[in-house]
Amino acid sequence: MRYTISDVAKLANVSKATVSRVLNNSKPVSDEVKKRVLKVIEETNFQPSALARSLSNRQTKLIGVLLPDIANPVFSKIIDGIEKKAHEEDYSVLLCNTRHNEEEELKYLDILREKEVDGIIFNGFHSSEKFREKLSKFSIPIAVIGYDDESYDYPAVLIDNLKASYDMTKHIIDSGKKNIAMVHGPIEDYCSGYQRMEGYKNALLNNSLKYNKEYMKKGNYTYKSGYDSAKELLKKYSDIDAFFCANDMMAIGVMKAILEIGKSIPKDIAVAGFDDIDVASVYTPALTTVHQPFELKGESVMSQMLKLLNGKEVERQIVHKYKIVIRESI
Structure with a gap:
């Protein structure tokens, strides 16, 4: 009964x-x-x-979370952090996997409105006019993770992608490499795409190295896009002696392409990634990369959300520290 x-x-x-x-x-x-x-x-x-x-209390205790790719270990760790903090305060998370697709983002916003969630956390990948306009119609708290630009006035949690990318590129230069290629993310992805590319470019120019657009390929953060990009670049330019990739998944794809043509890592070609996912430390050779505290970022953005829900003041931007992790690939 x-x-x-x-x-x-x-x-x-x-x-x-x-x-x-x-x-x-x-x-x-x-x-x-x-x-x-x-x-x-x-x-x-x-x-x-x-x-x-x-x-009775006009709350659903639901927080909508929009992320672009839950198959990516980066986002699974962010989810862990968000859920850990949410569950401490008796909130549940409604996860929306947008698959890097603007139409999916817009569709999920409609679903979250129907579900009457108490707040929304999102990783703004497209930042399109349509998305911003639809988001502005919500009268509930909104917070952003891993992304920020002047078009948003929401509290954001991230790292300094520009400086992290600059520091990693400088590390590659200091190791003696001069012809450094990059597999970058989509430019419309302001932080992980555009800023990481700009950090790479600035490091080259500030260290008297030539910035060659031909040494750059756009990937989509997948292993395959890194592999395909490296195959194409290595076929055209035999003088490339290093790769910097905007995430670890692409970097691992690049390493496979290098090894397939009989080159050694790092003696012939060095490789660096970004994120420090678990596989980065166990791949052979182990990947030099930028470490991000993903679980902490998830907890931080949920803490911001809880403050907003309780009418408390929040910081406009929380910038967590990153760390250059040196392993065998450089």
Whole structure:
């Protein structure tokens, strides 16, 4: 038998309002009454309806999270951080996998509106006019992770992608490499695409090396795009002696392409990635990369969301530290 709040109230000889106060800890109830209600709840194994609670306090306890690729280990770690913090405050996460597709992003915004989520966390990949316009119609808290630009006025959690990319490229230069190619992300992805590319470019120019556009290929953060890009570049330019990639997945694809043509890493061609996913340390040779604290970033953005939900002041931008992790590939 499934017990209702009315059943609990009747068995405890109190009103439904009193049961609700005990459940939500919303108003003072005497210790004697509270014990009686809790005893009945335990005996009946009563489970309050989430829908009923949302109607009474105008909260669904749901946070919508839009991420571009949940198959990517980067985003799975971010989700872990978000969920850990959300569950501490009795919130649940409604995950939306947008697959780097603008139409999917727009569709999920409609779904989140229907579900009446209490807040939205997203990784803004496209930042299109359509997306911004639809987002602006929400009257609920919104926070951004891994992305920020002047078109958004939402609190954001990220790292300094420009400087991290510059520092990694400088490390490659300091190792003695001069003809450094790059497999970058889509330029419309402002932080992971554009800023990482600009950091690479600035490091070359500031260290008296030629910036050659022909040494650059656009990937889509997948292993295959890194592999295909390297195959094409190595076929055209035999003098390339290093690759910097905008993420680790592409870097591992690049390493496979290098090894297939009989070159050694790092003696003939060095390789660096970005993110420090788990496989980076176990691949052979182990990958030099930029470490990001993904779980911490997830916890931080959820903390920002909880502050917004409780009407507290939040920081406009939280910039976490990154670290250059030196391994065998350089």
